[in-house]
Amino acid sequence: MSEIQSLFEQGSEWLPWLTEKSISIVAGILILFVGKWLARRIADWLEKRMLASKVDKAVAGFSSSILYALMFAAVVLMALGQIGIQTTSFIAILGAAGLAVGLALQGSLSNFASGVLMILLRPFKAGDFVEVAGQMGTVDRIELFHTYMKTLDNRSVILPNSSVMDDTIINYSAQSTRRLDLTIGISYDADIRQARDLMKNILDNEERVLPDPAYMIFVSELADSSVNFSVRIWVKSSDLLQFKSDFLEKVKYTFDENGVGIPYPQMDVHLSKAD
Incomplete structure (x- = not known):
C-alpha cells in the first residue's frame, strides 16, 4: 500500500511539469502555424502594395520572398523558445551548421546571390521579352532562387537565377x-x-x-x-x-x-x- 501511495506522490510531483510542458508545446505549435500563416499574408500584402505603387513586379516578388523568409525564421525561433529550447545556443548551433550546409548548398546560395544581383543591376524587368539560357519568353517574376518566364506558346519556364546571370541576356524590350x-x-x-x-x-x-x-x-x-x-x-x-x-x-x-x-x-x- 505504501508503494502505491509513493507512486501517486511521485506522479503528483511530475504532473505540473508535464502540464506546463504540454501547454508550452501546444503553444509553440500554434505559434509556428499561426506565424507562418501571418508571415505569408504580410508578404503578399507587401507585394500587392508595391505593385499598386507601380514598383516593378520582379522587385516586388523578390522583396516579398525575402520578407517571408525572414519572418518565418523569426517565427521558428519564437516557437522553439516557447517550447523551452534555448534559442541562443540554438542559433550558435545553427551558425556552426550553417557553414557545412552552405558548402553543401553552394548552388542554392549562388542562385540567391544571382537574384540579388538581378534586382540591383536590373538587366530586365517583369514584362520584358528576353532570350536567356536557351529560352525565349516574357519575364513574369524573380524570386529568391528562380526566375519565372512565359514563352510565346504559353509554357511556364523556371530558370535558376545563377543560370540567368551566367548566360548572355538578350533583352528585346530594352529599346523602344x-x-x-x-x-x-x-x-x-x-x-x-x-x-x-x-x-x-x-x-x-x-x-x-x-x-x-x-x-x-x-x-x-x-x-x-x-x-x-x-x-x-x-x-x-x-x-x-x-x-x-x-x-x-x-x-x-x-x-x-x-x-x-x-x-x-x-x-x-x-x-x-x-x-
Missing part, C-alpha cells in the same frame, strides 16, 4: 525601337530597279515604318541563284514580328503581280557529247 534586317532575293532575269521601286512603294505606304532613321534598300550580293537585296527598316519593338510577316507577304504578292521572279536554289547542268 528596333531595326529589322531582311534579305530578299530576285531572279537574274528580273529588273533590279523595278524590284527596288516596288519595295520602296510598299514601305512608303506603311505607317509602322519609322521615318528616322530612314529605311535602306541596296543590293548586297550576287548569289548563286539570285540577286539579293538587303532591306533595313526601323520600327517600334512592339510592331516588329507582325510587321515582318506583313511586309514579306506584301513583297511576295507585289512581285508576283509585276512579274518579278523570286528564285529557289537551282543548278544548270551542261552535257557535251565526246567525239
Whole structure:
C-alpha cells in the first residue's frame, strides 16, 4: 500500500511539469502555424502594395520572398523558445551548421546571390521579352532562387537565377525601337530597279515604318541563284514580328503581280557529247 501511495506522490510531483510542458508545446505549435500563416499574408500584402505603387513586379516578388523568409525564421525561433529550447545556443548551433550546409548548398546560395544581383543591376524587368539560357519568353517574376518566364506558346519556364546571370541576356524590350534586317532575293532575269521601286512603294505606304532613321534598300550580293537585296527598316519593338510577316507577304504578292521572279536554289547542268 505504501508503494502505491509513493507512486501517486511521485506522479503528483511530475504532473505540473508535464502540464506546463504540454501547454508550452501546444503553444509553440500554434505559434509556428499561426506565424507562418501571418508571415505569408504580410508578404503578399507587401507585394500587392508595391505593385499598386507601380514598383516593378520582379522587385516586388523578390522583396516579398525575402520578407517571408525572414519572418518565418523569426517565427521558428519564437516557437522553439516557447517550447523551452534555448534559442541562443540554438542559433550558435545553427551558425556552426550553417557553414557545412552552405558548402553543401553552394548552388542554392549562388542562385540567391544571382537574384540579388538581378534586382540591383536590373538587366530586365517583369514584362520584358528576353532570350536567356536557351529560352525565349516574357519575364513574369524573380524570386529568391528562380526566375519565372512565359514563352510565346504559353509554357511556364523556371530558370535558376545563377543560370540567368551566367548566360548572355538578350533583352528585346530594352529599346523602344528596333531595326529589322531582311534579305530578299530576285531572279537574274528580273529588273533590279523595278524590284527596288516596288519595295520602296510598299514601305512608303506603311505607317509602322519609322521615318528616322530612314529605311535602306541596296543590293548586297550576287548569289548563286539570285540577286539579293538587303532591306533595313526601323520600327517600334512592339510592331516588329507582325510587321515582318506583313511586309514579306506584301513583297511576295507585289512581285508576283509585276512579274518579278523570286528564285529557289537551282543548278544548270551542261552535257557535251565526246567525239
